[in-house]
Amino acid sequence: xxxxxxxxxxxxxxxxxxxxxxxxxxxxxxxxxxxxxxxxxxxxxxxxxxxxxxxxxxxxxxxxxxxxxxxxxxxxxxxxxxxxxxxxxxxxxxxxxxxxxxxxxxxxxxxxxxxxxxxxxxxxxxxxxxxxxxxxxxxxxxxxxxxxxxxxxxxxxxxxxxxxxxxxxxxxxxxxxxxxxxxxxxxxxxxxxxxxxxxxxxxxxxxxxxxxxxxxxxxxxxxxxxxxxxxxxxxxx
Amino acid sequence: xxxxxxxxxxxxxxxxxxxxxxxxxxxxxxxxxxxxxxxxxxxxxxxxxxxxxxxxxxxxxxxxxxxxxxxxxxxxxxxxxxxxxxxxxxxxxxxxxxxxxxxxxxxxxxxxxxxxxxxxxxxxxxxxxxxxxxxxxxxxxxxxxxxxxxxxxxxxxxxxxxxxxxxxxxxxxxxxxxxxxxxxxxxxxxxxxxxxxxxxxxxxxxxxxxxxxxxxxxxxxxxxxxxxxxxxxxxxxxxxxxxxxxxxxxxxxxxxxxxxxxxxxxxxxxxxxxxxxxxxxxxxxxxxxxxxxxxxxxxxxxxxx
Ligand SMILES: Nc1ncnc2c1ncn2[C@@H]1O[C@H](COP(=O)(O)OP(=O)(O)OP(=O)(O)O)[C@@H](O)[C@H]1O
Ligand SMILES: [Mg+2]
Numbered sequence: 289x290x291x292x293x294x295x296x297x298x299x300x301x302x303x304x305x306x307x308x309x310x311x312x313x314x315x316x317x318x319x320x321x322x323x324x325x326x327x328x329x330x331x332x333x334x335x336x337x338x339x340x341x342x343x344x345x346x347x348x349x350x351x352x353x354x355x356x357x358x359x360x361x362x363x364x365x366x367x368x369x370x371x372x373x374x375x376x377x378x379x380x381x382x383x384x385x386x387x388x389x390x391x392x393x394x395x396x397x398x399x400x401x402x403x404x405x406x407x408x409x410x411x412x413x414x415x416x417x418x419x420x421x422x423x424x425x426x427x428x429x430x431x432x433x434x435x436x437x438x439x440x441x442x443x444x445x446x447x448x449x450x451x452x453x454x455x456x457x458x459x460x461x462x463x464x465x466x467x468x469x470x471x472x473x474x475x476x477x478x479x480x481x482x483x484x485x486x487x488x489x490x491x492x493x494x495x496x497x498x499x500x501x502x503x504x505x506x507x508x509x510x511x512x513x514x515x516x517x518x519x520x521x522x523x524x525x
Numbered sequence: 526x527x528x529x530x531x532x533x534x535x536x537x538x539x540x541x542x543x544x545x546x547x548x549x550x551x552x553x554x555x556x557x558x559x560x561x562x563x564x565x566x567x568x569x570x571x572x573x574x575x576x577x578x579x580x581x582x583x584x585x586x587x588x589x590x591x592x593x594x595x596x597x598x599x600x601x602x603x604x605x606x607x608x609x610x611x612x613x614x615x616x617x618x619x620x621x622x623x624x625x626x627x628x629x630x631x632x633x634x635x636x637x638x639x640x641x642x643x644x645x646x647x648x649x650x651x652x653x654x655x656x657x658x659x660x661x662x663x664x665x666x667x668x669x670x671x672x673x674x675x676x677x678x679x680x681x682x683x684x685x686x687x688x689x690x691x692x693x694x695x696x697x698x699x700x701x702x703x704x705x706x707x708x709x710x711x712x713x714x715x716x717x718x719x720x721x722x723x724x725x726x727x728x729x730x731x732x733x734x735x736x737x738x739x740x741x742x743x744x745x746x747x748x749x750x751x752x753x754x755x756x757x758x759x760x761x762x763x764x765x766x767x768x769x770x771x772x773x774x775x776x777x778x779x780x781x782x783x784x785x786x787x788x789x790x791x792x793x794x795x796x797x798x799x800x801x802x803x804x805x806x807x808x809x810x811x812x813x814x815x816x817x818x819x820x821x822x823x824x825x826x827x828x829x830x
Pocket of ligand 1: 299308326327328329330331332333334335375
């Protein structure tokens with residue numbers, strides 16, 4: 289589905305070049321559930337932004353379904369089937385949640401369809417459908433609307449950037465269920481950037497990014513016990 | 526009425542046919558058709574151009590449409606419309622002016638609207654301004670709005686300049702008695718080399734009076750906008766003034782909100798912001814498959830809604 293080859297992203301800083309993403313090779317198979325994790329500032333969001341086309345790589349290639357999309361714009365990648373839910377969703381004055389869902393879907397969605405997307409992220413449609421996606425929404429509310437819009441996009445490859453951030457326990461359980469459905473029934477390829485063990489439990493593949501490099505990757509069973517061991521200071525099983 | 530007339534009426538007053546209720550349609554400086562109802566009387570003035578609109582006390586859920594259209598080039602149409610809203614009435618007033626100028630001389634409409642709103646009456650006033658036509662002549666609108674609200678009167682005004690008005694100077698003043706409430710929502714878009722200026726002065730004279738003035742605008746190309754709202758608190762009152770502008774291309778926007786308190790119990794706040802379209806908003810919409818231009822239009826349309 290997605291292949292990154294020697295992908296690099298440098299920014300100029302104090303006369304030298306700062307390596308934000310450093311020669312990353314990564315393959316995301318069709319229908320897989322990949323969790324990317326790693327320390328703050330490691331480069332996870334930058335990697336997602338490179339895949340979506342928001343940042344332009346300074347080296348390497350991005351292949352999507354066999355096509356080299358490295359030079360394609362954001363909307364061109366969107367049309368080919370890539371979607372990205374931001375870590376920090378922007379607010380829009382005057383755009384209702386319902387309108388935003390329709391814009392994401394690329395067609396005018398019925399009230400029932402919108403309601404289903406909202407329910408999946410734990411938002412009561414009666415309360416939120418006609419609310420504006422403006423600064424009056426709380427952080428967790430805006431975050432859940434953002435996730436719902438990506439569900440409405442029905443893209444083949446969906447990337448969620450820390451979907452758990454700011455989300456309460458009840459909504460979080462619904463979210464986990466929704467992710468299961470995305471890969472299970474809907475057969476999407478899903479990448480979730482996350483620090484949450486419960487989301488990692490859903491993964492087939494895990495990737496740890498630190499200092500702009502892939503420092504570990506493998507199946508969940510290979511990576512997760514080691515990771516938890518390191519974090520807890522427990523002895524590896 | 527021809528096709529240009531009906532299209533203008535549709536744009537400025539959402540009129541597809543003769544409206545229900547009272548109405549007065551003015552075209553090229555003269556009354557085209559008019560209807561009064563049992564509770565709303567429309568009387569042409571005898572001393573100067575214009576009409577008196579008299580709404581009987583207690584009138585509920587009725588509407589008045591008073592659109593103006595100009596389709597001849599070189600017209601300078603000045604009109605005085607006086608509204609007398611009886612106590613406890615609750616009505617919708619739809620005004621608006623559409624100019625189609627296909628000639629090379631300026632077409633101008635200056636509407637002087639005065640509202641006398643009785644005790645505890647409620648009006649909702651909607652005014653849309655729009656210009657079109659490919660002549661070199663300017664399309665000019667200089668509306669003057671004067672509002673007097675008696676105790677407990679509520680006035681909601683939505684003033685929208687849709688497109689195509691080359692020059693506009695809007696002057697709005699309001700006097701509020703005790704417990705009166707005024708909500709002004711202004712929406713403006715300028716493009717090309719258009720210029721727009723809006724001066725609003727609200728004087729809150731009675732205890733419990735309140736007002737909210739929200740101005741949202743988009744300035745494109747090399748257009749110029751100036752906003753100057755002023756809320757004056759002369760009693761125990763509350764007022765909130767907010768100006769929010771999106772600036773694009775080579776436009777100029779100047780926001781000068783002012784607040785004045787002549788009473789220690791007046792609570793008045795102003796906020797003003799001018800900025801480009803937020804880049805994250807554009808990128809978000811582009812990830813839905815929109816081009817940058819499509820995304821811009823969606824953002825502007827929502828902002829001015
Ligand atoms: N355009 C840029 N210019 C300069 N520095 C940048 C740029 N983009 C990212 N960075 C830096 O690169 C590093 C990686 O940022 P990134 O947002 O990708 O981290 P992250 O792994 O998503 O972190 P978190 O877990 O906190 O979300 C950070 O130190 C960030 O400041
Ligand atoms: Mg991040």
